[in-house]
Amino acid sequence: MEPKIDGSTRFTGATDVVFTAMEDEAVLLHLSSKRYYGLNETGMRIWQMVQIGASVSEMAVALAEEYDVTEADAQDAVSALCRELLEEELITPSSSA
């Protein structure tokens, strides 16, 4: 069953994922699955906010300010990326604070 993602959802990065950033792109290397993933500038920003424990809505507020988009659009983008990261087991939902 897909985990529910809403504005209060927070995540934790998987411990066996290596992150390396290069200018405005980043690469995630999953040591267990042996797969690597590319993140664009927005994806990299979302990953960094996941690491500091930001909730989905907190991430959306930050992106809306930084990229001059609506919070609703930003939250859709955050939710979509987090869903992908969950499917690839790069992050897991953490318990709400």
Next chain:
Amino acid sequence: MTPHDDQWPSAPPDDRHSASLSVMGVDCRVTSNTGDVIPLVRAFCAPGAGITAHDAPPSMALHIQVGRGLPEIPPGAAFRFEHFGTVCYSDHQSLWLQDSGVVGRLIGGEAFGLLCWGVQDEAGLHGLQRALIVTVIELLRRAGRYQLHASCVARNGLCVLFPGEQRSGKTTAALAMARGGWQCLTDDLVFLCRGPAPDQVSALGWQEHLNVGVPTLDAFGLREHVEGLRTDGRFTVDPAHAVSPAAAGLHSPGVIILTQIADDARSRLQPAKRGTVLARIIRHSPLVLVTGIRAEEHLSVLHDLVAQCACYELHAGRDVLEGALPALVGPVVEVAD
């Protein structure tokens, strides 16, 4: 301890045939129960000999057991990849290799490899030679020498890397640059290591035979120097007839050029985003994706390599065969230097 561990010694047995080699600046002790195989390994490692690196030499060990049967690969080991006939598996303890008449094990994080050569026939000899490729590359990785599929040319202490998969134009690029006065470290296999500064990366070249297709063979006048025909239809050529070898030792990468062959008369060279380059060269460093051993450091080395280089994409047109590449690359190298 698995039921299979007793078939696989975890350290070099005390067999009397041995040799000490230096491979890419790493001290390698090779042992065997027979003296026949030592010269074979020495010849195999010759392209990597005579090189010193920045650090005190790390060490690795390889034992080759001949004619004592073939141990089993544990059924729990999962398939990882195939490298020109050598099939590789891994479990949480080891990397396992299998080829014609040969099985091997590289234990955990140790710089020790064991190859068992069951039957000393021609097929088994070729299997051993192929298995040695994967074995030596992985042992070198554990000793801090990280493989990258790339050609590499050098001049005045600075080198240019052309990473790429098979048939991407790496060898042609190296030959074209050599024609323009550059020295060739390798047309296929670069080893990266840290140094001289902690955040710097240096390159070492492993040069064996050149592998070229017909257009390159003819464009560079190499037909009379063909030594053999590969199963993939490409020709092997002694590099002594084609390129001026660079001095053995460390070189400093300053430019990375991702190459793809374009159906075009003229080549185009354009700046590439470093993130894109990093993702591409990860693809040409396959062993970082197989085991977690030193993967983080390997990725860090690739990151720092890209960070220290100017990065470009080359759409290689037919003019590469006519000598256009050195003039195209020259200006970007001058900026990087």
